[in-house]
Each structure stands twice: as C-alpha cells, then as structure tokens.
Amino acid sequence: MKPTPVHTVTTARRVRRGFFVAVAVLVACLGLVACGASSPGDAPATGDTAAADSAKASYNGTDFTTVQEGKLIVMSDLAYPPLESIPEGKTAADAEGYEVAVVNAIAKKLGLTPEWQQVKFDIIIPTIKQGGKADLGASAFTITDERKEEVDFTDPYLDSNQGLVMKSADAVADPAASLNTPDCKVAVQSGTTGEAWVKENIPNATLVSLDDAIQAMTGVQSGLYNACVADLPVMQYLCNSSYQDLEVVSEIPTGEQYGFVVSKDDPGLTAAINTAYQELLDDGTIKELQLTWFGEELS
Known part of the structure; x- marks a missing residue:
C-alpha cells in the first residue's frame, strides 16, 4: 500500500570526481551481494510482485x-x-x-x-x-x-428503515407534510438513502447534506435545522442516549438491508x-x- 521510499544521494561536483564514481560502483556491487543473487529460473523480486503474492489467502x-x-x-x-x-x-x-x-x-x-x-x-x-x-x-x-x-x-x-427526527416539542401528527416548505431545513448524511428519501418525499424542504448523522442531530438540537432523516436504528439509539430532547417522530418503512x-x-x-x-x-x-x-x- 505504501510506495517504496526513494533515496536520493547528492555528491559534490568537481571534487575528486573519479574517486566518487569508484565509490559509487563499489557500493552498488556490495548492494547486489547484500540483496542476494537470483537463480536463473526465479521471477524478479519486485515489490509489486511480492505484495501481490503475499496478499493471497483462502x-x-x-x-x-x-x-x-x-x-x-x-x-x-x-x-x-x-x-x-x-x-x-x-x-x-x-x-x-x-x-x-x-x-x-x-x-x-x-x-x-x-x-x-x-x-x-x-x-x-x-x-x-x-x-x-x-x-x-x-x-x-x-x-x-x-x-x-x-x-x-x-x-x-441487518434490516433497517429510516427515521425522521425532530425536537419533541415540535412533534406534529404529519411531520413530513409540515416540513414540506422551503422555510424548513432537513438535514441528512450525504450520499445516503435518507437523503434520497427526503428528495423524493419532502421535495420542497431545504435539504442540507452533511458529513455524518451526528452533525445532523446536533443541528436539530440547536435549532439550526428543523429535522433530520437517517437510519432508524441509529436515530433511535441517539435519541435514547445523547439527544433525549429529540425523538423519532416518524418511522419510515423503507425495508432496507445492509x-x-x-x-x-x-x-x-x-x-x-x-x-x-x-x-x-x-x-x-x-x-x-x-x-x-x-x-x-x-x-
């Protein structure tokens, strides 16, 4: 995974040039001896070949x-x-x-x-x-x-659905409908099925795509966002542990599998x-x- 380090040796120029060339040749020869000579039938012992061979398993x-x-x-x-x-x-x-x-x-x-x-x-x-x-x-x-x-x-x-989270005090009978306006900000994690659900089912809301669900929950708690949507097991866990002033106001039956x-x-x-x-x-x-x-x- 890591590239082989490349060492650069800088020699002084115009000073005993012949001496340094001779030393370089000698060092190269010693390096070959130290590395060991390959037999005629051996494949070249390159780093890529060795890594490919060593990564095989069963x-x-x-x-x-x-x-x-x-x-x-x-x-x-x-x-x-x-x-x-x-x-x-x-x-x-x-x-x-x-x-x-x-x-x-x-x-x-x-x-x-x-x-x-x-x-x-x-x-x-x-x-x-x-x-x-x-x-x-x-x-x-x-x-x-x-x-x-x-x-x-x-x-x-693992099986999962989606969960829509709001502040407990803001819970309403039809949360998705109440959020379907540009004035409402709904946070999601970028690239997730929760993001796709919001785009399809709350299309008029202002979608806020974030790096992770923790940011989304914290934003709802602080009032920065009106709601967030993510995988139900995670939303339930976070509401029960770290964000007890929030709740899953709607369990969305998407029938997903991880x-x-x-x-x-x-x-x-x-x-x-x-x-x-x-x-x-x-x-x-x-x-x-x-x-x-x-x-x-x-x-």
Whole structure:
C-alpha cells in the first residue's frame, strides 16, 4: 500500500570526481551481494510482485486476495453509533459498535487482522470500486441496484428503515407534510438513502447534506435545522442516549438491508465473508452481538 521510499544521494561536483564514481560502483556491487543473487529460473523480486503474492489467502477452500498480507483493511465513516463509532480521545484503531464487532469477528475467522480507516461516507464505494486501497466498506450501506452496478455486496447482515427526527416539542401528527416548505431545513448524511428519501418525499424542504448523522442531530438540537432523516436504528439509539430532547417522530418503512461493500474484482472475498458470517450466525455470535449493542435480537 505504501510506495517504496526513494533515496536520493547528492555528491559534490568537481571534487575528486573519479574517486566518487569508484565509490559509487563499489557500493552498488556490495548492494547486489547484500540483496542476494537470483537463480536463473526465479521471477524478479519486485515489490509489486511480492505484495501481490503475499496478499493471497483462502478460507474453507475459497481463494481471495487482500490489499496487505494478513490484514483486512476496512473503510468506514465511524460516526454512526451504535453501528460504528470512535470513543472519545481514541483513534480509528479503537473503533467500536455492532458493525465493527461483526467485521472483527469475520476477520478473525478469515485469519486476518482488521484495520479500520475513518473516511467520509460518500468516498467509500468509489474507493472500493477503484481497488488497491481497502478491502471492505462497512458503514451501514443499504443494498441498492444502483450501488450494485459499482461494487459487490455481501449477504445482508441487518434490516433497517429510516427515521425522521425532530425536537419533541415540535412533534406534529404529519411531520413530513409540515416540513414540506422551503422555510424548513432537513438535514441528512450525504450520499445516503435518507437523503434520497427526503428528495423524493419532502421535495420542497431545504435539504442540507452533511458529513455524518451526528452533525445532523446536533443541528436539530440547536435549532439550526428543523429535522433530520437517517437510519432508524441509529436515530433511535441517539435519541435514547445523547439527544433525549429529540425523538423519532416518524418511522419510515423503507425495508432496507445492509451489506458490506467489496470490489467486483474480488468475488472470492465476498464469498469468504458470507461463509464466515453464516458460521457466526449459526453459532450464536451474531445474536450475542445484537443483544450487546441493541438490547434485543434484530434478525
């Protein structure tokens, strides 16, 4: 993943030029000896070749590749509790949440060490599609036909709907209708199905697209926005924990399913993840994780 460092040596010019040339030749020769000579039948030991070979892996007879040997590099927008978040004062390496726990359990089965990377939600699919930087996108991605044109999805691991959140004091009988005016600002996370729902169902409202759901909730709480829309499990969790003056005033039955995002160029990884997840489902691990993070079994 990291390029090989290039070292530049600057020598003085016009001073004992012949001496320095001789030294350079000698150093080059010693370098060849130190690196070891290849036998006539060996392939060149280039960094790219070595990385490609070392990234090959297998699970239960399914071959796949990873960007780095022994690692499962995971991109996520880690500001979406209880699915994924970074504890205060910590880094992405300390990420926690239901989705994080599921991926970590899958990685363990595959014999890989998970490496979490904090990125913006809307760059994950393009990056996974491009390849070479990460193995997996795990950020509450709803499986859609449009996204499936760009990347592969694993089997679904969680069902979800959308939730419309307002201040408890502002709750009305028909919140969507009350918000359908340019004077009302509705916050969403950019690139999400919540954003798509608002565009279709509250078209006259002023749509505010943000980096994450926490910003949206904080904006509603402060009065900057009139409402926000995002995945129901997350909205319920945040209203019950950190934003108790807000409430889910409308549960929107969109019937969504989450899947992990994998490159179309690595179908073996998708298959291996599906196998590992099914094993975690069968042995009760998924049930335990849902009880831990949601307080109930969801699927």
